[in-house]
Amino acid sequence: MNFKFSEKMGNLKASAIREILKFTSDPSVVSFAGGNPASEAFPTKEIERIAEEILTKTPIAALQYSITEGYGPLRESIKKVILGRGETIFHEGIDDIIIMSGAQQGNELSCKVFCDAGDTLICENPSFIGSLNSFKSYGVNLVGVTLKEDGVDLEELESVLKQNPNSKVIYLIPNFQNPAGSTMSLEKRKAVLELAKKYDVMILEDNPYGDLRFAGEDVPSIKSLDTEGRVIYCGSFSKVLAPGLRVGYVVAHKEVIQKIVVCKQVSDVHTNILAQMICNQFLEENDYQQHIQKLRGIYQHKCNLMVDCIEKYMRPYITYQVPEGGLFIWCTLPDHIDMVDFCNQAVQKKVAVVPGTAFMPNESYHTQSFRMNFSTPSDDDIVRGVKILGELLESLS
Amino acid sequence: MNFKFSEKMGNLKASAIREILKFTSDPSVVSFAGGNPASEAFPTKEIERIAEEILTKTPIAALQYSITEGYGPLRESIKKVILGRGETIFHEGIDDIIIMSGAQQGNELSCKVFCDAGDTLICENPSFIGSLNSFKSYGVNLVGVTLKEDGVDLEELESVLKQNPNSKVIYLIPNFQNPAGSTMSLEKRKAVLELAKKYDVMILEDNPYGDLRFAGEDVPSIKSLDTEGRVIYCGSFSKVLAPGLRVGYVVAHKEVIQKIVVCKQVSDVHTNILAQMICNQFLEENDYQQHIQKLRGIYQHKCNLMVDCIEKYMRPYITYQVPEGGLFIWCTLPDHIDMVDFCNQAVQKKVAVVPGTAFMPNESYHTQSFRMNFSTPSDDDIVRGVKILGELLESLS
Structure with a gap:
């Protein structure tokens, strides 16, 4: 037919x-x-041990419906163990955190929350195909800004913002970008945040690879520079624990998280709870560093x-x-x-x-x-x- | 802000x-x-035993990225164990099956694949709030048709179809409806399918409770009456195994499944693979009936x-x-x-x-x-x- x-x-x-x-x-x-x-x-051995312990000690908690926001202890562990190292990604009193079924879901739902069909979403050129397709699936107008060795071309970004007054979101992968491998300089991170303020658009900061730095010095996340809640930060356990678990997270302003909660509730209700409990116990019992x-x-x-x-x-x-x-x-x-x-x-x-x-x-x-x-x-x-x-x-x- | x-x-x-x-x-x-x-x-004991076995014997398969369509053996087990009992839900050569992160995701993505903002989606009145909200999140025009003790009011349904030429999907929960508890008669199932053909709209058949019949006789699913691929069928392990696993599935025409695969790929990439393997091994090793x-x-x-x-x-x-x-x-x-x-x-x-x-x-x-x-x-x-x-x-x- x-x-x-x-x-x-x-x-x-x-x-x-x-x-x-x-x-x-x-x-x-x-x-x-x-x-x-x-x-x-x-x-693998550690995950096997933890899974067995959870399913022996608290099987019902690991198998029953759970809340959309995610497993409470995991949300706390992420704030404590992953997000608080030398910079403030989670701003107490402003931000909230939600567990996602992978960071990809965080990118997708951030787009859904801010963009109607025809709205402009600005991305780096090149950028991660999975996110680009997820944005396209909402019928947005996707405009790329040339990516240089130290991040997006700022002049071109401002020009795109000027030409597209319906711009809602700038999507960036500042650390070890996929596919380009480049890292955005601190100066550019500050400048991009200023441009986002000037043109009143959100920044979607995707950071799945941030912990996999093997050379050079850490650069502060854009989210750590943001005091008003303009940056949505997506993190993931896929590259630091195991991707098959499908566990990621979003840190954003409380109001934004509330909208993402509603979107996630009508999508997959909540992330597989056993996987969330495994991630949490791994963080609690191991030296993450x-x-x-x-x-x-x-x-x-x-x-x-x-x-x-x-x-x-x-x-x-x-x-x-x-x-x-x-x-x-x-x-x-x-x-x-x-x-x-x-x-x-x-x-x-x-x-x-x-x-x-x-x-x-x-x-x-x-x-x-x-x-x-x-x-x-x-x-x-x-x-x-x-x-x-x-x-x-x-x-x- | x-x-x-x-x-x-x-x-x-x-x-x-x-x-x-x-x-x-x-x-x-x-x-x-x-x-x-x-x-x-x-x-719980069985799931604990199976999880341990999977994580001991094939940890990498259970933790690495997997394919969006879902774990192959599980797709086969569902066809063999769940879908083939006395009726043909899966039409070989026409239909395909995809694993979802819960049946809710199947409902959501079916709507996304067929409805743009402003399109009409027809549902039973009352109906499952989770699905209704997921449809609303795509900006569709939601029109309810009165639900009687044996299913929707057919005259009202035809009238709604006539009045809304932009109708794309009829959403139904034919067995032990949520919230009404009613079951649609075979005659009405046939009639609804005829109306769907007449007005060229899809039927989304949501069947999370079908296996929980404790009185009366099974009624054939609408999907089993459908030979052209007009019905999208959503099933779930939430009520028959454990909801925390977040595993469901969709059976639909191959072309529809291809679109749902693309939508799922840009959302959560694939469903938690350990949970899929647990469901599969449970079906393989136990007498499901x-x-x-x-x-x-x-x-x-x-x-x-x-x-x-x-x-x-x-x-x-x-x-x-x-x-x-x-x-x-x-x-x-x-x-x-x-x-x-x-x-x-x-x-x-x-x-x-x-x-x-x-x-x-x-x-x-x-x-x-x-x-x-x-x-x-x-x-x-x-x-x-x-x-x-x-x-x-x-x-x-």
Whole structure:
């Protein structure tokens, strides 16, 4: 039959990454296309022990309906253990916190709360495809602002704000951006917050990778600079504990959280409660800093290895920025190489990367870049895969 | 600061039930206001054993990112164990199945896929507040059709379809409806499907309580009568296993499922994978029919007890329909008693029920009814609470 789908769904397509990931189910393919955290970073034994303890001692609490705002002790643990380190992300008396089924849900519902169809949402260009698609699913007008090595181009941002008086939200990933790997400077964070005030728009600060810094110095979050409640902050356990749990959180002004609560209530009612209890007990019983140090070691090693291989095999042909954390390296081809053709040829040679077009706010933007992930592949695969990409680049140059 | 929330969020309020449930945190209050399944119905030992086994044997699979469509073996188990009993809900070659974070997400995303702001969605009057609010969150025009003892009023439904050519979806809870407790007759199911064809609208069939039948005969689902893919069927593990797991599913035409996959991907990426694996292993290793029989016994006992008490204490003052399954009894007051005032006075006397206004499609509808839940309270509380309500009714009559 002929389905009459909603207009807002008309232009929404399955993520281009998903299409590429289909190739990667072939075990002979080296995949730099995913964004999975390293499996060896999961504290599996600890999670197993905690889950057993919860299901033995308090099975009903872990299995019955729970409240939409999230498991109370977890909300407190996040404030105490994760958010309070050297900066004030949670402003007592102004902000509130809600547990989400992953930070993606936080981004999605923040958009729903502020944007009607046709409203403008400003994002970095490039930006995280999952969030961009979630914004598109609400029919918003998505406008990208060029991302430089130290964050968005401020002049371009102000120009976009001026040209789009219906702008509601600026979406940013300030730390180890996905896909670009760049980190926004403190000066730019302050300037962006000032622009948001000047044009009366909200900032949606997505920080899934912030704890995965393995080089350089921490930069204060934009939320820590915000005293009026203009910034919505999304955090996640996906990269620091385990993504399959689907637990994230949003810190925002109480009034904003109230709206997000209503939106979440009508979506999935509440986040899986056993997973929330596991996250909480992990935070309560472990030294979080020590745990994070271990993860940083794993990712630093993998990033260094990939950078070494890029220098050895790919360097003459591409430009890139060495990330100070996160999971991704963003590589840019010279103009004479067709980027999409390069990605397709790479898959044929059994190495998958993600063409940068996947991360553009819409199809009108052009890019010569592609994204490489270093957290998922094994060391051997990193060496082998980058070498194959280098050979392909040589043949195309 | 002054937040500029989206228009569609403007009229959306937190569920009225939530406000009432706040009173019920007082342990001296007898709550007939919730909708929680009976805790004694949870197979806690079995879930504990299964969770431990999964986290010992396949921890990475249970903790890593997974696919949006859901855990493959669970999708197969649902088709095999739950959907195939005496009727064809899943039409091979036409339909597909996706795992949801609760059936509520299935209802929400079905609306998102078919309705733009301003489109009409037709529902039963009264209907489940969670779904109604989820539809409202997309700015749809919600029109209620009177619910009779055997399902919606067909003449009124056709009249609404005629008057609203922008109707996209008819939302129905055919079995043990929430809140009314009624079950739609086979004749009406067939007639509603014919009307949906005639006016080219989709049917969203929500069936969270279908397995909780403790009296009468099963009636075929509307989805089983549908050969072209016009019906979207939502099922749930919340009432038959445990709601805290947040696992439900949607069966619909492949093209519809593809759209729902995209919507879910941009919302919570996928449902908590450990919970999906627990549901699957429970279905694989247990006799589901035997499990369901046990639950039916628990709910039949509780329903009978509440009905006996209603007959003894409340009967002269109210009318109601004895449900053949589910969790709720819908009671209607005579015109001379103010329903909302009755509910407020009941709470003051430490018995919470939900005023029927909570289940109206919008505030323009009037009702003399209120909802009572028998699955959550203890036997003692059922006797004590109904007696108090009877005394209150006597004093008001």
